Amino acid sequence: MIRFIIRRLVLLVPVFVGLTLLVFTISHVLPGDPVKLAAGPQATAEEIASLSREFGMDRPLPQQYWHYATGLLQGDWGQSVLTRRPVAADLKIYLPATLELVFAAIFLAILIGIPAGLISAMTANRWPDYLTRILSLASIAMPRFFLALVLQLIFAMSLAWLPLNGRFPIIDLPPPTITGMLTIDSLLAGDWLAFTTSCEHLLMPALAMSLSPLATITRMMRASTLDVLQQDYVLAERALGLSQSLIILKYVLRNAFSSTLTVIGLYIGWLLSGSVLVETVFDWPGIGLYATKAIVTQDFMPVMGVTLSIGFIFVLVNLVIDLLYGVINPKVRYQ
């Protein structure tokens, strides 16, 4: 087991190197001159040249890559041409906000999806099942940004039950920063009011993001439950008089873990990347909005930083999931 983990960790090195190389290449192949844009329309050729020297963009590309890659290792993720802020410092602020959103969305998807899938399977081919299946088909087709707008329209603008946008009211005092995720920080600080406030802000964006994974978990849970209930060993247990609820507890819920893990692995990249849509609607200050701003101004260091950090998280999460599969299911053997 330990050897397997070490082997997988070593294999991450070429993946990370490849990712940096790919992202660097793409961002330099694309047309567009960030220095020229940042210098402004009235800049002289000399000003542009000195700015480009300052950011090291006058050097040959391999040298630039080497500088960038070695910088990454030392925590230097480059600098925004426009704001002149270091990208690493910006990511430290914006990444936790997006992660909080993604975790909350996955949490909601599991919380609703597993019982929904169970109910759907238990009532297979009767109306609760039909309703769940139609709802999950619709959920996958529903654009996140449209759902986000509809939620805003109903719960913030019409009913005024939830705040319209943002993460935390400007006038209130946020909890001290530990993880950067407001819900967790406020719990750590024991600040109940800050916790409920941040949850209120989190609910609608998280719900808008969770719809697709929710539908997928529901469908997988329904399929695996139907599958398990038809297994011989379950039929045997039932013949021996075991109650339905015990069967579900003993056999069916075990599948909940693996389908949940699969969905997290499938959706983590999709959620991190797609959060930009929900962040745009709710003015949620995460990496999506950060990347959008940088993309519009063709400020490519922040874009590379966001792309790489999402790529790294994607690879790491999938490694952890591979390891967890083995923990919950001994049939999955390590080689």
Place this chain on the structure above:
Amino acid sequence: MSPQQSAHPSRWQNWQRSLYRFRQSGLSIAGLCIVLVLLVIAVAGTWIVPFPDHITGGINTAARFKPPSSLNWFGTNELGQDVFTLVMAGARVSLIAGFGVVMIAALLGGLIGALAGYAGGWIDDVLMRLTDLMLTLPSLILAMAIAAALGAGLDNMVFAISMSWWPGFARLVRGEVIAKKEDLFVQAARALGASNSRILFRHVLPNVMSPIIIKMSLDMGFAILAVAALGFIGIGVKPPTPEWGSLLSLARGYLPDYWWTAIFPGLAIFFAVLGFNLLGDGLRDLFDPKARR
């Protein structure tokens, strides 16, 4: 019917059986109907809409923000344009863009996957490692960055999205090609002295078309969604092109009072994606018995 016939059903019988199965599935039929309606609107759009001049940017400031009525079914927007007209015209933009994305992605991914699977060895290794790396990159952000760098325009946006879309096709086609390349008919062609490119393009690829076409139909809905997402972010098409995502994005500023400017473009995206998803699921069930439940 002779026993021989039942053991090897003719192509026509297969078709009839598939058609029967397809007709049995209400959801597939619903998907087909939505897609057909969309196609009709996309083709006939400019002739059947009530205010064709609004598509090209014509405005009517006297009739701003009129709620839905018998004259303006979906109301009017901030420029007095008929929202129904714009939404209908958006069908053409979305279908063309979605189809373009899927087509380019299938061609590029198919070429890379076929080359990797057929050549094997280091070519396979290099191409597939590249594909895997592309799959770990955040596709939406990548598409946004490419589209922004290339500049506004529907064609640039389609190109940008397909650049993040091809890896899925590459993986699919590689697997299919590897499965087919040792088949007897390929060996026979090789024995007859056919060149590698002839074997690949005339013998192997035609035999792996059906999974590719199924994936294309399944991806079509999500490609339309990606196009709308980029339009919503404001990268890609610019007004007056009546693109559903950008219509929705503009309407955001006029909520909650002028809700009709947002709801109808949003519903259009929803139904288009739903229709293609249902149709794609139905087609997959027809051609891939293993996926059927």
